[in-house]
Amino acid sequence: MGKIIAVAQHKGGTGKTTTCLNLGASLCDTGKTVLIIDLDPQASLTVSVGINPLQVKKSIHHVLVDPNSDIKDTIIQLPTLNLSVVPSHMDLAMVESELAGKIGREKVLFKKLAAIKDDFDYIFIDCPPTLGLLVVNALASADSVLIPIQCEPLTFYGVKHLLQIINLIREEVNPPLKIEGILRTMYDRRTKLSEEVSESIMQTFGDLVFSTIIYRHIKFAEGPVHEMPINFYASRSPGALEYRELAKELLTHETKK
Amino acid sequence: MGKIIAVAQHKGGTGKTTTCLNLGASLCDTGKTVLIIDLDPQASLTVSVGINPLQVKKSIHHVLVDPNSDIKDTIIQLPTLNLSVVPSHMDLAMVESELAGKIGREKVLFKKLAAIKDDFDYIFIDCPPTLGLLVVNALASADSVLIPIQCEPLTFYGVKHLLQIINLIREEVNPPLKIEGILRTMYDRRTKLSEEVSESIMQTFGDLVFSTIIYRHIKFAEGPVHEMPINFYASRSPGALEYRELAKELLTHETKK
Numbered sequence: 001m002g003k004i005i006a007v008a009q010h011k012g013g014t015g016k017t018t019t020c021l022n023l024g025a026s027l028c029d030t031g032k033t034v035l036i037i038d039l040d041p042q043a044s045l046t047v048s049v050g051i052n053p054l055q056v057k058k059s060i061h062h063v064l065v066d067p068n069s070d071i072k073d074t075i076i077q078l079p080t081l082n083l084s085v086v087p088s089h090m091d092l093a094m095v096e097s098e099l100a101g102k103i104g105r106e107k108v109l110f111k112k113l114a115a116i117k118d119d120f121d122y123i124f125i126d127c128p129p130t131l132g133l134l135v136v137n138a139l140a141s142a143d144s145v146l147i148p149i150q151c152e153p154l155t156f157y158g159v160k161h162l163l164q165i166i167n168l169i170r171e172e173v174n175p176p177l178k179i180e181g182i183l184r185t186m187y188d189r190r191t192k193l194s195e196e197v198s199e200s201i202m203q204t205f206g207d208l209v210f211s212t213i214i215y216r217h218i219k220f221a222e223g224p225v226h227e228m229p230i231n232f233y234a235s236r237s238p239g240a241l242e243y244r245e246l247a248k249e250l251l252t253h254e255t256k257k
Numbered sequence: 258m259g260k261i262i263a264v265a266q267h268k269g270g271t272g273k274t275t276t277c278l279n280l281g282a283s284l285c286d287t288g289k290t291v292l293i294i295d296l297d298p299q300a301s302l303t304v305s306v307g308i309n310p311l312q313v314k315k316s317i318h319h320v321l322v323d324p325n326s327d328i329k330d331t332i333i334q335l336p337t338l339n340l341s342v343v344p345s346h347m348d349l350a351m352v353e354s355e356l357a358g359k360i361g362r363e364k365v366l367f368k369k370l371a372a373i374k375d376d377f378d379y380i381f382i383d384c385p386p387t388l389g390l391l392v393v394n395a396l397a398s399a400d401s402v403l404i405p406i407q408c409e410p411l412t413f414y415g416v417k418h419l420l421q422i423i424n425l426i427r428e429e430v431n432p433p434l435k436i437e438g439i440l441r442t443m444y445d446r447r448t449k450l451s452e453e454v455s456e457s458i459m460q461t462f463g464d465l466v467f468s469t470i471i472y473r474h475i476k477f478a479e480g481p482v483h484e485m486p487i488n489f490y491a492s493r494s495p496g497a498l499e500y501r502e503l504a505k506e507l508l509t510h511e512t513k514k
């Protein structure tokens with residue numbers, strides 16, 4: 001029933017958190033139930049919805065390291081935002097060493113998610129900018145992975161490596177893993193560079209690329225100040241419209257390869 | 258003789274690599290000798306100077322995991338750019354597990370740098386967007402740490418945590434570690450938001466903050482395409498002038514606390 005989408009991109013600052021929050025919120029607006037799991041020790045997603053990570057009693061960290069924990073105990077409902085969130089905490093940074101050497105450490109999240117997979121239409125996993133154990137867990141538990149690519153050269157160069165990891169996860173631990181799509185983000189209309197990188201993305205990844213483009217709009221950066229998705233504080237802004245468009249596109253297309 | 262500066266900021270995409278490259282290049286222009294160590298498995302710095310990480314025979318990875326390796330064997334001189342670089346490689350991502358449990362694993366880089374510390378006026382260490390073993394090594398071996406802060410809320414919120422880690426490193430492994438300065442980056446003049454975050458940065462960190470601000474200029478993103486620092490492909494652009502200004506400021510101020 002529920003679809004689990006990992007939002008992964010190891011290049012930093014490419015719009016993963018912004019995409020989880022605003023795509024998630026736009027799907028809620030169409031009547032879907034959405035949970036977002038903040039899997040980044042920096043807890044940007046958590047902070048962006050007004051939750052203070054230091055005041056979180058049970059975070060995704062507990063879920064991963066305590067075999068007796070239940071992920072349901074960590075879910076925070078945000079009725080005004082119509083979203084649910086599993087918050088993060090900086091202790092999550094220790095997971096790599098806490099689970100080191102443990103058999104089956106790539107599938108810890110997968111096992112825990114089984115308990116709630118059918119409680120939501122969509123479960124987004126906001127990944128940190130790394131390719132370590134946290135991202136491996138996200139990819140091992142996801143039905144599909146959505147890859148935001150900032151329309152700049154460095155992000156584009158790095159995608160090959162991410163796709164290798166995805167293939168490896170598919171072979172070793174999660175054969176059904178698909179690519180939900182590649183999302184061009186932070187496209188700066190004022191520059192030729194974004195256009196060139198966007199064309200390279202289209203040429204390299206063809207049908208995998210969402211038609212919807214998320215352009216650069218400073219309104220997004222205000223999100224954490226308002227502590228809500230853009231469709232609450234600027235619902236008719238171009239940025240809000242673009243994520244609504246993306247939500248429509250997600251609902252209508254089959255997950256590709 | 259040589260000064261080692263770690264450029265660290267765990268929030269992604271905040272200008273660490275761009276600062277290492279362009280501040281480094283601007284210092285070269287004043288006659289200083291500069292080495293940049295790419296400590297990020299994504300190898301953005303390496304790629305930005307036209308080196309293909311996949312063709313690198315000896316990278317910083319070898320230096321960290323092979324006790325018999327000599328960092329001098331990894332240095333690539335780039336005479337046209339007047340810079341030297343120790344390249345990275347994606348295998349660096351495995352260092353966390355390769356050095357897990359090894360006594361003294363926080364000071365591996367420190368020991369290796371001793372051999373070349375006096376060969377350069379400045380050694381910059383480009384850090385990945387994490388707070389793991391690689392960044393710990395960088396902070397444990399540095400004389401000072403330069404912290405780029407993108408003028409947006411999420412980056413500002415995260416700085417406290419980074420400063421906690423710096424204090425911890427100072428207490429446990431590197432008492433002389435200072436803060437070189439806090440650098441406001443990617444300041445978007447078109448928005449009130451950058452101004453507000455910049456003021457919060459000034460109020461919170463006072464004298465630690467460089468007076469020089471690096472504004473948002475799309476010319477920076479072209480860097481990896483030209484495979485050179487901005488003062489080579491756009492030497493009279495505002496962005497190039499700002500990093501030259503920063504180099505002057507660095508040379509004239511005492512490293513603060």
Ligand SMILES: Nc1ncnc2c1ncn2[C@@H]1O[C@H](COP(=O)(O)OP(=O)(O)OP(=O)(O)O)[C@@H](O)[C@H]1O
Pocket residue numbers: 011012013014015016017018019040044127128129185186187214215216217218219220221222223267268269270386409410411412
């Ligand atoms: N389309 C956009 N236009 C302008 N700013 C944006 C856009 N998308 C995101 N931002 C801003 O850019 C910064 C980085 O975005 P975000 O935190 O979503 O990236 P990320 O990939 O999750 O970063 P990290 O790698 O650190 O997890 C944030 O301050 C965010 O508000």
Ligand SMILES: Nc1ncnc2c1ncn2[C@@H]1O[C@H](COP(=O)(O)OP(=O)(O)OP(=O)(O)O)[C@@H](O)[C@H]1O
Pocket residue numbers: 010011012013129152153154155268269270271272273274275276297301384385386442443444471472473474475476477478479480
């Ligand atoms: N002042 C600036 N104005 C506009 N673009 C910039 C500026 N500084 C950096 N950029 C661009 O923003 C992107 C991110 O910058 P950069 O790679 O230097 O950040 P980073 O902190 O090293 O990222 P990561 O966390 O992934 O290592 C790059 O494409 C870069 O060219």
Ligand SMILES: [Mg+2]
Pocket residue numbers: 016017018040044045126127128
């Ligand atoms: Mg994020």
Ligand SMILES: [Mg+2]
Pocket residue numbers: 273274275297301302383384385
């Ligand atoms: Mg970088």
